[in-house]
Amino acid sequence: MPVRELPGDRTELVVPRHAYGFPGVGFGGYAAGLLARGFADGASVKVSFRRPVPLGSPLTVRAGARGGQELADGDGALVTARVYEDLVPTPPRVPSWDRALRAEKEHPLSESPFATRDCFGCGMGREPGRGLRQNLALLGEESLVAAAWTPDPALGQGGSTLPAEHLWGALDCPGGWACRLFGDAPPNTVTAYLATTVLRPVVLGEDHVSFGWSVSHSGRKHMAGSAVATREGELCAYAKALWLSPSAGEPAAA
Numbered sequence: 001m002p003v004r005e006l007p008g009d010r011t012e013l014v015v016p017r018h019a020y021g022f023p024g025v026g027f028g029g030y031a032a033g034l035l036a037r038g039f040a041d042g043a044s045v046k047v048s049f050r051r052p053v054p055l056g057s058p059l060t061v062r063a064g065a066r067g068g069q070e071l072a073d074g075d076g077a078l079v080t081a082r083v084y085e086d087l088v089p090t091p092p093r094v095p096s097w098d099r100a101l102r103a104e105k106e107h108p109l110s111e112s113p114f115a116t117r118d119c120f121g122c123g124m125g126r127e128p129g130r131g132l133r134q135n136l137a138l139l140g141e142e143s144l145v146a147a148a149w150t151p152d153p154a155l156g157q158g159g160s161t162l163p164a165e166h167l168w169g170a171l172d173c174p175g176g177w178a179c180r181l182f183g184d185a186p187p188n189t190v191t192a193y194l195a196t197t198v199l200r201p202v203v204l205g206e207d208h209v210s211f212g213w214s215v216s217h218s219g220r221k222h223m224a225g226s227a228v229a230t231r232e233g234e235l236c237a238y239a240k241a242l243w244l245s246p247s248a249g250e251p252a253a254a
Contacts, residue, residue: 011061015053018130019120019165021173026053027120028191029172031071033165035061035081036196038069046084046195047168053078084195088240089225092213095139097231100148100209103137109145109177110135114187121173122147129154132170134210136177145177146211149228153204161201167228168196171239174212175224179243182214183222189245196239207231220245 013034015026032047038061039045053059054073064070068082109115110124117125122134132155134147155166162170172191179185202208208228215223222245227238 012058013061014058015055017056020055021116021119021121022188022190024055026055027169027172028053029121029169029194030165031079032081032172032194032196033163033168035069035071035079036168037164039081039083041198044084044088044195044197045081046193047079047081048193049079049191051075051078086195088195088197088238089215091211091225091227091229091235091238093142094227094229094233094235095142095144095146095209095211096233097148097207097209099139099142100137100146100211103139103146104135104148107138107140108135109137114180119173121169122177128152132166132173134170134173136174136210136212138181139211143182144211144213145174145181146209147174149208149210150206151202151204151208156204159204161203164198167198167202167237168194168239170202170210170228171196171226171237172241174210175226175239175241176212176243178212178214178224178226179217179222183217183224185217185222185243186245189222189243192242192244194239194241196237198237200234200236202228202236208236209233215240220247 019030021027031053070077071079120131136147210228212226222243228236
């Protein structure tokens with residue numbers, strides 16, 4: 001991801017063209033993680049999406065309201081981020097690695113008619129290092145979706161742990177699938193905001209479980225939770241998200 005420092009505590013960056021879920025639109029979790037880099041470790045951060053994030057174009061990270069940050073283009077803010085003062089609820093339970101692995105064989109969501117093979121978060125058609133490749137599956141009795149997931153070392157950009165944009169990206173698709181399966185959300189439902197607490201780094205090449213669950217839904221609004229844990233069940237990060245079902249004719253936004 002190319003980054004260039006600008007005058008006035010601003011940074012210019014480009015969201016790479018392969019970082020998308022819906023075609024031509026920047027992947028929501030990836031964009032959220034880019035802004036989350038600017039906050040202190042341990043802080044819960046809420047990222048809200050205002051407009052679709054373009055791919056392959058220079059964007060500016062700048063100061064926002066209330067000590068926050070914005071990702072902007074020439075027309076204004078695309079994504080905003082701030083410290084989240086409300087409580088991000090912890091997961092109700094962490095599915096085991098063996099249970100997630102078994103679900104991948106029994107109920108893989110990659111075989112769903114709504115699956116997209118080239119989604120940055122859950123597309124299994126992606127080459128290693130060019131997507132997160134979370135092979136999510138249905139855990140019906142637990143009302144969860146989950147993946148037995150080993151993040152590829154190529155995602156580390158030379159480091160040993162998962163960068164923020166990839167960690168936040170890993171929290172995106174599990175919540176979206178939970179909204180669809182347990183909250184009757186249509187396939188074109190998009191992320192409106194993502195609020196995340198990071199507890200520990202995700203170590204590349206080690207086994208993890210990523211998972212999501214539905215919290216509530218009313219009309220166009222769908223609340224979901226998601227998390228990433230180690231194979232031993234220790235939480236690395238968890239999030240809550242608001243997903244919105246677009247009005248008729250409204251394009252996908254994140």
